[in-house]
Amino acid sequence: MVTTDRTATHVHVVEMEGIDKQFPGVFANQNIHFDLRQGEIHALLGENGAGKTTLMNILCGLYEPDAGEIRLFGSPVRFRSPREAIAAGIGMVHQHFMLVDRFTVAENIILGQTGPALLREPPAQLHRRLQALADHYGLKINPAVPVWQLSVGEQQRVEILKALYRHAKVLILDEPTAVLTPQEADELIVTLQTLAAQGTAIVFISHKLREVMSLCHRVTVLRDGQAISTVATQDCTEQQLAEMMVGREVNLRRQLSSSHSKPLSAQPVLEIQQLHVLSDRNLPAIQNLNLAVYPGEIVGIAGVDGNGQRELEEAIIGLRPPQQGDIRIQGKLAHIPSDRYSMGLLTDFSVAENLVLKDVKRPPFSWRGYLRPKAILSHAIELVQQFLIRTPSVKTRIGKLSGGNAQKVIFARELTRDHQVILAAQPSRGLDIGATEFVHAQLLACRDAGAGILLISTELDEILSLSDRIAVLYEGQILETVPIAQANVKELGLRMAGKQGVDKPGETP
Amino acid sequence: MTVDLSPSPRQQAWLARLRPFAPILGAIVALILGGLLIRLSGVNALAAYLVMLQGAFGGGRQLTDTLLKMTPLLTIALGLTLAFRAKVWNIGAEGQYFIGALTGSIPALTVPALTGWLLIPLMLLAGIVGGALWSGLAGLLYIKRGVNLIISTLMLNYIGILLLQYAARVPLREPNGFLPESAPFSSNAQIPPLFPGTRLHWGVLLAIGLVGVMYLLLWRTPLGFQLRAVGSNPGVARCSGIPTSRSILIALMTSGALAGLAGIVEVSCTYGRLKPDISDSYGFTAILVALLGQLNPLGVLLSALLFSALMVGAQSLNVVLQLPVSVAQVVQALLVLCVLTGTAIAQKQD
Numbered sequence: 001m002v003t004t005d006r007t008a009t010h011v012h013v014v015e016m017e018g019i020d021k022q023f024p025g026v027f028a029n030q031n032i033h034f035d036l037r038q039g040e041i042h043a044l045l046g047e048n049g050a051g052k053t054t055l056m057n058i059l060c061g062l063y064e065p066d067a068g069e070i071r072l073f074g075s076p077v078r079f080r081s082p083r084e085a086i087a088a089g090i091g092m093v094h095q096h097f098m099l100v101d102r103f104t105v106a107e108n109i110i111l112g113q114t115g116p117a118l119l120r121e122p123p124a125q126l127h128r129r130l131q132a133l134a135d136h137y138g139l140k141i142n143p144a145v146p147v148w149q150l151s152v153g154e155q156q157r158v159e160i161l162k163a164l165y166r167h168a169k170v171l172i173l174d175e176p177t178a179v180l181t182p183q184e185a186d187e188l189i190v191t192l193q194t195l196a197a198q199g200t201a202i203v204f205i206s207h208k209l210r211e212v213m214s215l216c217h218r219v220t221v222l223r224d225g226q227a228i229s230t231v232a233t234q235d236c237t238e239q240q241l242a243e244m245m246v247g248r249e250v251n252l253r254r255q256l257s258s259s260h261s262k263p264l265s266a267q268p269v270l271e272i273q274q275l276h277v278l279s280d281r282n283l284p285a286i287q288n289l290n291l292a293v294y295p296g297e298i299v300g301i302a303g304v305d306g307n308g309q310r311e312l313e314e315a316i317i318g319l320r321p322p323q324q325g326d327i328r329i330q331g332k333l334a335h336i337p338s339d340r341y342s343m344g345l346l347t348d349f350s351v352a353e354n355l356v357l358k359d360v361k362r363p364p365f366s367w368r369g370y371l372r373p374k375a376i377l378s379h380a381i382e383l384v385q386q387f388l389i390r391t392p393s394v395k396t397r398i399g400k401l402s403g404g405n406a407q408k409v410i411f412a413r414e415l416t417r418d419h420q421v422i423l424a425a426q427p428s429r430g431l432d433i434g435a436t437e438f439v440h441a442q443l444l445a446c447r448d449a450g451a452g453i454l455l456i457s458t459e460l461d462e463i464l465s466l467s468d469r470i471a472v473l474y475e476g477q478i479l480e481t482v483p484i485a486q487a488n489v490k491e492l493g494l495r496m497a498g499k500q501g502v503d504k505p506g507e508t509p
Numbered sequence: 510m511t512v513d514l515s516p517s518p519r520q521q522a523w524l525a526r527l528r529p530f531a532p533i534l535g536a537i538v539a540l541i542l543g544g545l546l547i548r549l550s551g552v553n554a555l556a557a558y559l560v561m562l563q564g565a566f567g568g569g570r571q572l573t574d575t576l577l578k579m580t581p582l583l584t585i586a587l588g589l590t591l592a593f594r595a596k597v598w599n600i601g602a603e604g605q606y607f608i609g610a611l612t613g614s615i616p617a618l619t620v621p622a623l624t625g626w627l628l629i630p631l632m633l634l635a636g637i638v639g640g641a642l643w644s645g646l647a648g649l650l651y652i653k654r655g656v657n658l659i660i661s662t663l664m665l666n667y668i669g670i671l672l673l674q675y676a677a678r679v680p681l682r683e684p685n686g687f688l689p690e691s692a693p694f695s696s697n698a699q700i701p702p703l704f705p706g707t708r709l710h711w712g713v714l715l716a717i718g719l720v721g722v723m724y725l726l727l728w729r730t731p732l733g734f735q736l737r738a739v740g741s742n743p744g745v746a747r748c749s750g751i752p753t754s755r756s757i758l759i760a761l762m763t764s765g766a767l768a769g770l771a772g773i774v775e776v777s778c779t780y781g782r783l784k785p786d787i788s789d790s791y792g793f794t795a796i797l798v799a800l801l802g803q804l805n806p807l808g809v810l811l812s813a814l815l816f817s818a819l820m821v822g823a824q825s826l827n828v829v830l831q832l833p834v835s836v837a838q839v840v841q842a843l844l845v846l847c848v849l850t851g852t853a854i855a856q857k858q859d
Contacts, residue, residue, distance in 0.1 A: 335748070337748065342742070343745060343748045345745060347741075348741050366730075371728075371731060373729075
């Protein structure tokens with residue numbers, strides 16, 4: 001194994017040897033070797049479907065491997081349930097937090113711990129004990145606060161403390177920065193470095209190359225269920241890692257096709273005026289929002305998840321009636337939904353059926369009240385070829401497709417229907433590099449063809465590389481829209497965290 | 510000590526090959542479990558099943574009985590198939606069946622002299638409309654006020670059943686009759702037999718014909734596509750421009766209409782008059798029939814036949830071996846449980 005050691009110790013905390021895991025029809029993991037040393041931050045890098053999650057689910061006891069051996073501190077172990085893995089010191093922080101909103105931080109941490117002694121412990125004493133533990137690891141947490149009052153970043157710290165409270169020697173984090181603002185992500189990185197320095201072994205699942213390079217000591221790259229290589233980050237470059245992941249050359253610096261200095265027309269295709277929208281809980285989700293999108297431009301809306309993105313999207317497609325204000329769309333709207341499986345695709349319907357979902361009543365797909373299966377199938381075959389959708393057949397259920405191919409089905413359906421405006425919400429969420437490239441190329445091509453595009457994304461990089469103008473959505477409000485040339489990452493990051501610009505007088509940064 | 514139950518790849522391949530037979534395997538398990546129960550009652554299980562088989566299919570009379578009992582089950586279950594495909598949980602088919610019987614009887618009792626060619630279609634139409642409106646009541650409550658469909662359709666059962674019983678006892682009762690039932694229908698109001706001399710009537714053929722209609726509706730029309738889409742994921746359907754409330758109402762009222770149709774056909778053919786007790790819990794059993802048939806019209810035909818055979822066979826079990834009829838009901842319940850468990854396991858392997 002090619003490794004240069006940066007960590008002082010060589011204690012192998014986890015060794016996974018020759019792990020095989022087969023699901024009907026696919027090898028999710030094939031003869032994978034993976035080792036984790038004490039005090040290191042080890043990145044697990046790979047595209048979606050490469051087998052990262054399967055491998056870590058094996059380690060934390062959710063799956064049993066078909067073949068191979070797992071050793072913990074040198075002695076072989078077999079976990080038959082997550083409970084056994086937790087008892088052995090393996091903690092996982094899932095992408096979706098497993099916290100009870102109404103409970104306090106302390107209650108969440110002891111939740112699921114057995115023993116009557118725990119229940120009898122007075123809260124004040126428990127809080128003190130947890131506070132001491134949090135301080136020991138440098139985690140800023142108040143154990144007495146209910147979880148619903150915490151920000152996403154704080155909730156993540158609760159999850160980490162929960163694992164540490166259970167004496168985790170191995171901490172697995174699944175895409176931990178995906179939900180954080182840039183500032184929160186920086187704090188997390190400091191925390192992880194502290195933990196590693198104290199001897200915790202950390203597995204960092206990610207697809208963000210820059211983070212991996214700056215934070216991790218070693219990287220294991222997975223592709224198609226196989227471990228391609230394990231390298232020390234100091235011995236490689238982002239470019240090399242990207243190529244290992246994808247298995248071919250990639251262009252990381254996306255060629256920004258020259259952004260239009262002025263729109264094609266002075267008449268906006270999408271105009272939102274003084275929009276007020278309520279959330280499901282009848283609280284204001286969008287407040288006094290004004291926005292215009294002109295033909296031939298991409299307007300990017302940045303912001304941390306949960307600041308009104310979903311409500312804005314639903315208001316634009318007409319699913320959520322506005323409380324006040326106007327949304328005017330010139331022409332027809334193509335919609336790339338933020339959640340493919342709850343807004344865009346029927347998972348138990350076939351690829352062909354999903355491609356005609358919005359046009360099933362119209363010819364040529366129906367005629368005189370009857371469906372025309374032949375027309376539906378030939379339409380599907382044509383689009384599968386045109387959009388390079390990888391599927392065993394057009395009759396395959398959508399649920400069997402990878403996220404990237406499912407997203408291609410949505411693009412195929414939406415972009416081949418007549419449209420002047422595109423609402424693209426989180427278009428590359430959960431996609432690998434290859435599929436993201438495809439999505440971005442499609443959006444740029446549509447812009448160049450004259451469509452007006454509203455891009456809502458929580459990935460700041462995506463906003464920066466695609467948009468002609470940028471706005472930040474914070475608590476349902478947009479302060480101003482700035483041209484890409486004037487945008488500055490630090491300033492945008494502060495706006496996303498709800499702080500006014502650094503140059504504004506009377507405000508502390 | 511835990512036992513490793515996860516199958517090896519080779520075993521998994523075997524399981525994959527068995528997957529299509531999951532419903533049949535489930536049925537076999539159910540019959541074995543039912544056999545154990547029969548054995549516990551002191552009767553040879555094999556002999557008991559043989560008696561049931563002969564009782565249901567052993568001759569012309571038995572076969573006729575089975576087909577006649579199948580008719581209301583099949584008609585109602587086909588409607589429920591459509592509703593359940595749209596995830597509209599109509600538990601009120603029993604009430605819709607009673608209301609259909611009641612509204613369908615009104616033309617028969619008010620214009621008994623009308624020629625059969627007019628009277629019978631009029632009765633069927635009245636039954637269909639009655640059942641549809643009765644289920645539409647629950648649909649309206651759901652769409653306008655968000656009242657849970659399962660609860661409202663379930664509750665409307667009791668109102669529907671009691672409404673018919675009241676009508677049979679008071680306003681429609683035969684003047685000077687001893688029993689709480691209406692006057693007998695005129696011969697014009699009775700659906701004729703398929704062939705002279707048998708009890709098999711046109712309603713049987715109608716029900717079987719509906720299997721094809723329902724198949725076409727579900728899989729070959731845009732309406733069926735939309736109903737299935739709503740059932741698959743109402744959120745996605747709404748985002749795709751499919752009117753979800755209207756689809757739910759259509760699915761609910763179609764199932765109510767077929768339950769009402771079953772009610773009037775049964776009254777016209779089997780009873781020949783409106784009686785307070787016209788159902789062998791068909792509306793409830795049909796829920797099981799639809800589920801056992803995997804919400805597939807052809808599967809529903811088979812499961813309706815199986816259920817009616819069990820019901821008819823149980824009667825000879827009672828006569829020949831003195832076993833209680835409830836044994837058959839237990840076997841029915843076991844069948845549904847085991848078959849659904851079998852398919853659920855098969856899908857999880859998927």
